[in-house]
Amino acid sequence: xxxxxxxxxxxxxxxxxxxxxYIADFFIALAYFSIPLELIxxxxxxxxxxxRWVLVQFGVFIVLCxxxxxxxxxxxxxxxxxxxxxxxxxxxxxxxxxxxxxLMLVHIIPDLLSVKTRELFLKKKTAELxxxxxxxxxxxxxxxxxxxxxxxxxxxxxxxxxxxxTLVELGKTLxxxxxxxxxxxxxxQELQLSHTLRQRTDFGPVTVPIHHTTIKQVFxxxxxxxxxxxxxxxxxxxxxxxxxxxxxxxxxxPLLHLTNFHLGDWPDTNKRPFALMVxxxxxxxxxxxxxxxxxxxxxxxxxxxxxxxxxxxxxxxMQARELLMQQNVQLDMARREAEMAICARNDFLAVMNHEMxxxxxxxxxxxxxxxxxxxTPEQRSMVDIVLKSSNLLDTLINDVLDISRLEDGSLELDTxxxxxxxxxxxxxxxxxPIISLKKLQVSLTLAPELxxxxxxxxxxxxxxxxxxxxxxxxxxxxxIISIKVCLERLEYPMDPLMLEFRPVQxxxxxxxxVQVQDTGVGVNPHxxxxxxxxxxxSNSTTTRNNCGTGLGLAICKRFVNLMGxxxxxxxxxxxxxxxxxxxxxxxxxxxxxxxxxxxxxxxxFTGVRVLVTDDNGVNRMVTRGLLMRLGCEVTVVSSGRxxxxxxxxxxxSFKVLLLDVCMPDMDGYEVTIRIQEKFARHERPxxxxxxxxxxxxxxxxxxxxxMDRVILKPISLEKxxxxxxxxxxxxxxxxxxRRP
Amino acid sequence: xxxxxxxxxxxxxMDDMFKEGLLDEQFNQLQQLQDxxxxxFLEEVVSLFxxxxxxxxxxxxxxxxxxxxxxxxxxSQVHQFKGSSSSIGAQRVKNVCVTFRTYCDKEDKKGCQDxxxxxxxxxxxxxxxxxxxxxxxxxxxxxxxxxxxxxxx
Numbered sequence: 001x002x003x004x005x006x007x008x009x010x011x012x013x014x015x016x017x018x019x020x021x022y023i024a025d026f027f028i029a030l031a032y033f034s035i036p037l038e039l040i041x042x043x044x045x046x047x048x049x050x051x052r053w054v055l056v057q058f059g060v061f062i063v064l065c066x067x068x069x070x071x072x073x074x075x076x077x078x079x080x081x082x083x084x085x086x087x088x089x090x091x092x093x094x095x096x097x098x099x100x101x102x103l104m105l106v107h108i109i110p111d112l113l114s115v116k117t118r119e120l121f122l123k124k125k126t127a128e129l130x131x132x133x134x135x136x137x138x139x140x141x142x143x144x145x146x147x148x149x150x151x152x153x154x155x156x157x158x159x160x161x162x163x164x165x166t167l168v169e170l171g172k173t174l175x176x177x178x179x180x181x182x183x184x185x186x187x188x189q190e191l192q193l194s195h196t197l198r199q200r201t202d203f204g205p206v207t208v209p210i211h212h213t214t215i216k217q218v219f220x221x222x223x224x225x226x227x228x229x230x231x232x233x234x235x236x237x238x239x240x241x242x243x244x245x246x247x248x249x250x251x252x253x254p255l256l257h258l259t260n261f262h263l264g265d266w267p268d269t270n271k272r273p274f275a276l277m278v279x280x281x282x283x284x285x286x287x288x289x290x291x292x293x294x295x296x297x298x299x300x301x302x303x304x305x306x307x308x309x310x311x312x313x314x315x316x317x318m319q320a321r322e323l324l325m326q327q328n329v330q331l332d333m334a335r336r337e338a339e340m341a342i343c344a345r346n347d348f349l350a351v352m353n354h355e356m357x358x359x360x361x362x363x364x365x366x367x368x369x370x371x372x373x374x375x376t377p378e379q380r381s382m383v384d385i386v387l388k389s390s391n392l393l394d395t396l397i398n399d400v401l402d403i404s405r406l407e408d409g410s411l412e413l414d415t416x417x418x419x420x421x422x423x424x425x426x427x428x429x430x431x432x433p434i435i436s437l438k439k440l441q442v443s444l445t446l447a448p449e450l451x452x453x454x455x456x457x458x459x460x461x462x463x464x465x466x467x468x469x470x471x472x473x474x475x476x477x478x479x480i481i482s483i484k485v486c487l488e489r490l491e492y493p494m495d496p497l498m499l500e501f502r503p504v505q506x507x508x509x510x511x512x513x514v515q516v517q518d519t520g521v522g523v524n525p526h527x528x529x530x531x532x533x534x535x536x537x538s539n540s541t542t543t544r545n546n547c548g549t550g551l552g553l554a555i556c557k558r559f560v561n562l563m564g565x566x567x568x569x570x571x572x573x574x575x576x577x578x579x580x581x582x583x584x585x586x587x588x589x590x591x592x593x594x595x596x597x598x599x600x601x602x603x604x605f606t607g608v609r610v611l612v613t614d615d616n617g618v619n620r621m622v623t624r625g626l627l628m629r630l631g632c633e634v635t636v637v638s639s640g641r642x643x644x645x646x647x648x649x650x651x652x653s654f655k656v657l658l659l660d661v662c663m664p665d666m667d668g669y670e671v672t673i674r675i676q677e678k679f680a681r682h683e684r685p686x687x688x689x690x691x692x693x694x695x696x697x698x699x700x701x702x703x704x705x706x707m708d709r710v711i712l713k714p715i716s717l718e719k720x721x722x723x724x725x726x727x728x729x730x731x732x733x734x735x736x737x738r739r740p
Numbered sequence: 741x742x743x744x745x746x747x748x749x750x751x752x753x754m755d756d757m758f759k760e761g762l763l764d765e766q767f768n769q770l771q772q773l774q775d776x777x778x779x780x781f782l783e784e785v786v787s788l789f790x791x792x793x794x795x796x797x798x799x800x801x802x803x804x805x806x807x808x809x810x811x812x813x814x815x816s817q818v819h820q821f822k823g824s825s826s827s828i829g830a831q832r833v834k835n836v837c838v839t840f841r842t843y844c845d846k847e848d849k850k851g852c853q854d855x856x857x858x859x860x861x862x863x864x865x866x867x868x869x870x871x872x873x874x875x876x877x878x879x880x881x882x883x884x885x886x887x888x889x890x891x892x893x
Contacts, residue, residue, distance in 0.1 A: 618789045618824035625773040625781055662819060692823060714766045714826045717773070 022076045025069045032066025054108055061101045064094040142296050145173035149300060153307045157314050160195075162307045167197045170279060170300060174293055177246070177282035180235055182208065183275050184255070191215065191276055193235060208232050214250070219274050224251040224294040224301070233278050246281035247289050251301045253277055255308060277301055349401065356397055363390045399555060406558040413457035413562055417589050420454045420512070421446045424485050425703075427465045432704075434473055440481060442469075443700070447486035451510060455587030460559045464567075465514060467552045468580050472518035475578065479519030488513040488583050495568035495581070503565070509587050511565070517579045523571040531569055532557045560584055605724055606631040609653060613643040613671065614660040614690065619713070623658060623690075626720045632656075640666030644674055647685075654685045656727060658711075661691045661702065672705045686727050690715070743885040750876045750887070753869065760832075762866050767829030774887075783877075786870050789828050793863055796821045804856050814852060815844040821859070833862045 036059035043055055071087040149169040153162050167179040178198055182191035190207040208215065214231045227233070229248045253275040279297060281287050367387040375383060405411040428444045435442050465483075472481045488503050488511035503511035523531065532553050553567075560567040560582050567582035610632045614620045620636045627634045635654070637643050640663055647654065657675070661668035668689055675684055688709040689702040702710045711723055757763045774781040796817055803814045822837035836859045843851030877887055 616820055616823045616827070617792050618785065619827045621785050621788055622770065622773075622827040625770070625778065625785070628778065629773050629775075664816065692826065713823065714769075714829075716765070716769050 018076055022073060025072045029066045029070035029073070032062050032069060036062050051108065054104065057097070057101055057104060061094070061097045064090060064097050068094045139292055142173060142292060145169070146296055146299055146303075149173065150303045153303055154310075156307075157311045159308060159311045162304065162311060163195045166277075166300065166304050167195055170297070171197045174279065174296070175282070175287075176279050178235075178280045180233060180278040180280075181253075181275060182233060182278070184210065184273050188273065191233070194275075196235065206235060215276060218250045218276060219252050222252065222298070224249045224289075224297040226289060227278075229280065233276060234280055246283045246287060248278060248280045249289050249294060249297060250276060250278045251297050253301045253308075254305045277304070345404075349404065352397065352401060357394070360390060360394045360397065364394060399552070402555055403558070406555065406562070411558075411562070413460060413559075415455055415587070416458050417453055417455050418458040419452060420450055420586070421452070421485070423458060423462050424465060424483060424514075427462060427469055428483065430466060431469055431473055435481070438473065438477065440473065440476060440479065443480060443482045445482070445484045445486075447484075449487050450485060450512070451588060453589045454510070454512075455589055456563065456584075457559075461563070461584065461586075464556045464559050464582065464584075467556050468514075468516050468567075468582065471552065472516050472520065472578065472580065476518040476520030479577075481516065481518045484513075484515045484517075486513055487511070495566060503583055503585065507588075508590075509585055511583050511585050513581065513583050515579060515581045517577065519577045522574045522576045523569060523578055524574055525571065528569050528571065532567075556582070605728070608632045608655050608724070608728065610634050610656045610658060611643065611646060611654045611685070612636045612658045613638070613640060613663070613668070614658075615639060615663045616660070619660065619690075623715070626715065626717055629717060630721055630724065632724075639663060640668070640671040643671055647675065648678070656686045656688060656724070658688050658690055659707075661689050661693075661698065669701065669705055672702075672707055676706050688723065688727070743880065743883050746876060746880050746883070747885060750873070750880065753873055753876065757866075757869055757873075762830065762832055762869060764829050764831040766826065770829065783874055785828060786874060789824055789830075790867060790870075792824050793821065793867075796824075797860060797863065800856055800859075804853060809847075809849060809852065811844050811847050811852075815841060818844060830863075830866050833859060833866060836862050 039055060039059060043052065068087070068090045071083065071090050074083045075087060149166065152165045152169055156162055156165070163181055167181060170176060171179055176197065179196060180193060181195040183194040184190070185192050185207065188210070190209050193206040193208075212232065214227050214233060218225050218227065227248050227250045229246070231248070231250075233250060234248050255273045255275055277297075281289070364387065367383055367390060370383050371380070371387065402411070424444055424446060428442055431442060469481065469483060487505070490502070490504075492513060494502075505511060557567050564585035565583045567580070569578060569580050571578045605627075608631070610627050612620060612623050612627070612634060614623065614636070615638055617638075620638065624634045624636050635646065637646055640659075643657070643659070644666075647657075659668035659671055668691075672687055672689075675687065678684075686709070687707040688711055689707050690711050690713055691698055691702070692713045694712060699710050709723055709727060711719065754763075770782055770785055800814060800817050800821070803810060803817060818837050818840045822834055822841070825833040825837060836855060840852065840855035840859060843855050880887060
């Protein structure tokens, strides 16, 4: 044998076992070479594979294994040493790599396994999310349906449309078989089928008593309740069998404020009436009511309730509007009529005012003139009657005009600032002629606390006072008429018939009480309420002689009322005199000090010519001294006669006369009378009485004779100054109660 | 005499008269009426008062002396006296006159006589004092002083 560097295999190559091993190795090598090829191919195909380098390692390992087995093929026969060496090297490399791979796989495999679990987890999650998505989508769908439904329902204010639309839309959304709507009837004892989705109510009104258990159950909760499909409230068209309808749900619809469906007393404790909505699923689908569908139904029921109430309210408001428009029209007509009436009245008044008064005045004036001419007694008596009648008519016209203006409230009181006491003094003066003619006496008492200046309607106050006093005089034939004016006090007796009239004095106003007491024919207590009625007069003979319009007291009453006061009459009975009291409210001037300041003392009376008449020498001298101090031009005389003499001289223009009342021979009173006879009121000097007498009688007498002032002796400089200031500022007839 | 001393006497005298009620406010008024344009006013008035009063008193005495007394006359006379005395401010004289008049009203002879006597006394009293006052005033003016009530006029 040649010695070749070849290695002999352990076994002969022709052995069967060797042959099989040879084949096996061949196939192993084939497989081992093709596996990495496959791996590479597929890895190249796939885009993501994180473990490339692992693959490489694995590939190397497999390739080496394959190459080992491949090389092994040569070892079955005799082979050279080189082959054996290559085989050994290959095997060594294979061993190294496979060990390395094995070690590496320890790290890799857990990762790979976890990847798998994560994948499973994600798959599960995805499935869940898909499910939920499906649910949300369904809900959104239904929500959209509800919104559309609501829009539809709310877009109309007609009840029928609302209900029909509801049912239609619900039917569409929930794919219902049938829908029923039951409304409560007139008496509230039954529910009547009012709307359905598909069928037509051919067979009359269907009712169900309200106390049915199912209905009660549904009404007691605001949720949608699943009810049995045998319930009487489920009415569906096909009555072929029981299984036409599937599950049924019913919900209550609260009815707010029905007007069309008139209700009596609602028997339930739950005061609100309800309607019933019944929804039926089709029988052939195995659907059941889902929670979200029930919720949808509840929401819809609420929306329907709201829409219905809106419709009801609209109806009502439209009715109310109709009513208001009608009333408006009527009021407008009434107003126009009233305006026309007022226009007519005003025209009438204007006409009366102008047209009737003018001829009246003509008649009166001419009759008076006629009286002055030469007439036969017959003619004279005729003219007298004409004059009397026309005067009466004139008064009547004026009174009627006044009363008509007072009646409709068009008369407004004037507001002036005036001297209060002066009003009553004037009244007294005005009645003086009648007083003396009827041989009566009048006394005027003005309380010292009366405010000097007040704000009010002086003319109307005087008219009232004059009327009252005039009445007193009219109905008195002998005796005395006393007029008392004072500030009202709470303790004074009020009208027994009107105790609620309680005047309260205030800062800006005061209440004045005027009482006129006469000793005349009196009034029967029965007649007292009638006194203030228009045109009524008592029937006694005395009144028939004293013609009057009968309006006087009525006018007084209205004036007094306008002045915020009250007037009433008291009488003990026929023949026992009458007491008329009236209380009026007058404003107090805001700045009485200003008024005083207006009357600021003059300190200089230069050029004022004064004549002093006093029999007492000392008095004369003192008075003269006073007046000279004030700057007056003084002349003194010592007797009444001298005074008259001096006055009568032409060119003597004395402004003020100071007269001592108690003088021998001719006293101050006589002088006054003589002077008044001689001179007209505006021509004569101002007459001032000087007296030491403090009693009212003297004062009254002086004033009643027409003197302008009464001064008490002894007189101080200041007093003289004040008196002169007042006299010269306000002229004649000033009675200042505050200064004694 | 010294002006100050005279003035002091004047003041004392006036104070006394007012305190005793011989004079009242009215007299002050009269004092005020005396000024530069009327420098002797007070003296004139007082003098006139003396004259008048003298005359009236004589008349009254005469009337009271008669029998029977004419009360109307005496009343008017007393009235006169009352008037002048009140004008001048002779308070006590005036008061007596008032009482006197009541006696006249009652026609009380005894009362009237007593009253007359009293009024005479009062009058004399005030006359004396007023004369002193006037004398003082004359002296003061003669020396060149100014009367107290005329200050500031």
